[in-house]
Amino acid sequence: MTTDTPARLLTLLSLLQTPREWPGGELADRLGVSRRTVRRDIDRLRELGYPVESSKGADGGYRLVAGKAMPPLVLDDEEAVAIAVGLRAGAGHALEGVDEASVRALAKLEQVLPARLRRRVATLQAATTPLTSGDGATIAPETLTAMASAVAGRERLRFAYRAGDGSASRRLTEPYRLVSTGRRWYLVAYDLGREDWRTFRVDRVSEPFPTGARFELRELPEGSAEEYLRRSLGHRQETYDFTVTFAADAEAVTAGLRGWRGAAPEPLGPGRCRLSGTTGDPVEWLAVRLALVGADFTVEGPEKLTDCVRELGGRMVRAAEG
Structure with a gap:
């Protein structure tokens, strides 16, 4: 009893x-x-x-039954391990639909997991290999959860950072928000050493350490973290327009563009549609992404995308013949 x-x-x-x-x-x-x-x-x-x-x-x-609010859940060991493994697998790759909320959930769950269950989660994670698309870099879930905890707790965050040119530095920041672009995670934060706002690619962050020092949230210049990141990346990345015609229905192309964040394909008649947009993604990545749709297509522009598709196509043919 x-x-x-x-x-x-x-x-x-x-x-x-x-x-x-x-x-x-x-x-x-x-x-x-x-x-x-x-x-x-x-x-x-x-x-x-x-x-x-x-x-x-x-x-x-x-x-x-379902109510108006989400009450606390009670999970047994197997359920807690299954949820943590799933969240870690998604968080380690900036996948479509896995945003800051899921990382916060992972941070909360791992904070209360007993040591014996944390070991089980780590063992399962190490023994599995997720199949992902694109060139999104892999991130240690511990890095994301540490950063998410600092964001949620308004706690100053110290970390090591490797810039795009390979230079290394130590940063002390007031973290504002984690943002997923679909292929990568970025941290929007106020850099105390530079006395200015900065964006950091999370896959270039190591040794994140919440210092315990609290801070008052500053006002972000561009309104939202997403807008600030978009402008920040736009200043550093060349954007270009592209147009591609597919020999397939718009519905089939949409299905093949799973996770696509751009405009939807425009129907041109039975078995044909056009996809247009503006992107800052590397032209090689866009070429591979279009090829993965699984339908014949013709590049209408720009010329550098045409050249890239031609080069990749020739390389694939040579690989198959050799």
């Missing part, structure tokens, strides 16, 4: 979070208490904001 009320409530909550209806008698047997105690415990959970629904009958049942 469970006499510890908080422990019994957690056990009851864990049972109710499985997708089924629990008869009152079965819950009483599982918990080693009377049905009256089960009813009182259900009322306590409702007072705490858990939407528990009851059904009438000879042996009325209980189940947890």
